[in-house]
Amino acid sequence: MRLSRMLALGLALSTAASVGSAHAATTVTFWDFFGGGDGIRMKQIVDNFNASQKDIVIQRTTQTWGNPFYTKVHTAVISGQTPDVMTYHLSAVPAGLQKKDLRPFSAADLALGGLKSGDFQANLVSTLTSDAKNAGGATGLYSIPLDTHTFVLYYNKDLLKKAGLIGANGMMAPVKSVADLTKAMQTIKTKTGVTPVSLSTNQDPADVWRLWYSLFLQQGGTMVKGGKLYLGDLDTKGKAALQVMADWTSQGLLTKNVTYPAGVALFTAGRSAMMMNGNWEVPTMVDAKAKGQIKFDYGIMSFPALYGGNSATWADSHELAIPNNSKNPMSADKLKAVMTFIGYVNKQGGQTWAGGGHIPSYLPTQTSAAFKSLQPNVQYSATSAKDARLEPNVPIFGVGGPVYDAVGVNFGPVLLGQASVADGIAKFKASLTKLGQ
Secondary structure, three states: OHHHHHHHHHHHHHHHHHHHHHOOOEEEEEEEOOOHHHHHHHHHHHHHHHHHOOOEEEEEEEOOOOHHHHHHHHHHHHHOOOOOEEEEEHHHHHHHHHOOOEOOEOHHHHHHOOOOHHHEOHHHHHHHHHHHHHOOOOOOEOOEEOEEEEEEEEEEHHHHHHOOOEOOOOOEOOOOOHHHHHHHHHHHHHHHOOEEEEOOOOOOOHHHHHHHHHHHHHOOOOOEEOOEEOOOOHHHHHHHHHHHHHHHHHOOOEOOOOOHHHHHHHHHOOOEEEEEEEHHHHHHHHHHHHOOOOOOOEEEEEOOOOEOOEOOEEEEOEEEEOEOOOOOOOOHHHHHHHHHHHHHHHHOOHHHHHOOOOEEOEHHHHOOHHHHOOOOHHHOHHHHHHHEEEOOOOOOOOOOOHHHHHHHHHHHHHHOOOOOHHHHHHHHHHHHHHHOO
């Protein structure tokens, strides 16, 4: 009898083990580059997803933002030791395609996550497909949009009211030209004594690029024609944009030689009246205000149209992508798990992600009543989504790309008064010509 019971127990344990093995959770490795408020919100989305699942577990690892991230992705693709899913910037897609780092998504893949291409902001999807074509690959969808993040203007209502620049509606008075904005900045400086605008101009050239590119775009400038690098507008519209920035810094209207953290700190401490920055700093403002660390009322507006009503503004998009792992192709079960996660992030996680200041690219979230009432996003989201203009679809551009270095090396000295605008543009053109060869 004892032997029979032992055999029965062994059979039961063996059966239970086989059942448990058959239903073992699929582990999905996820690389992202999110820190700060973005990192907090992505952790919340991943935690919520894991809590909602019985058969899928997301293992999230946060990597270093920018060029280190994309270098690590490429190394992983070469070695065949890639994550299953990762974040990406839309601006980095052309370079990613050139290096063959991205796996395409088919309509059937999207359907596994309950998605279709028509669910997303149209200009993001169309840009992705043209990126693929311009980079020499087959036209297709190589990453799935998560948001639009763009350049906006934060302003201190208390200081602007003191300068007479707050309208009856409690918002900043409209500015419709470079001359209007310059006059407003001069008025702020005279009447308040603080620096009118903070912008990161030292160490990280990203904000210099975003401002310059917005001013360039609003003049109708382009850096791509026929899918190829085009430099014909730099000597006119590019020079005019850099001249505006140089004039602002030389007149003490725009910070110079200021790091990114210092630029944000100047504004939050009330030592600058406005801040030109991305909408990803919304959590900084919301959280600091809630903690009583910001002592003034603030507003946010889309970057103003300064050239004849053309409101085009630099923008990028966070994406979700699958590495092109030809050495260890993804199984059907793993693909289903990955697409389930991607669908969840966009659908169930969209409002949480919007709390980071971003404009969701998933249209049902973007057009929802909940998002349309979200503060302070509602102050800029509708126009900023429409005004968003993505980086040139050429592999040398994009986050962490060599153009950012070219901007820092060649525009930085101009803003510090150490080089002329003509010299800065000439050297920038030479850098781009070399990079585009």
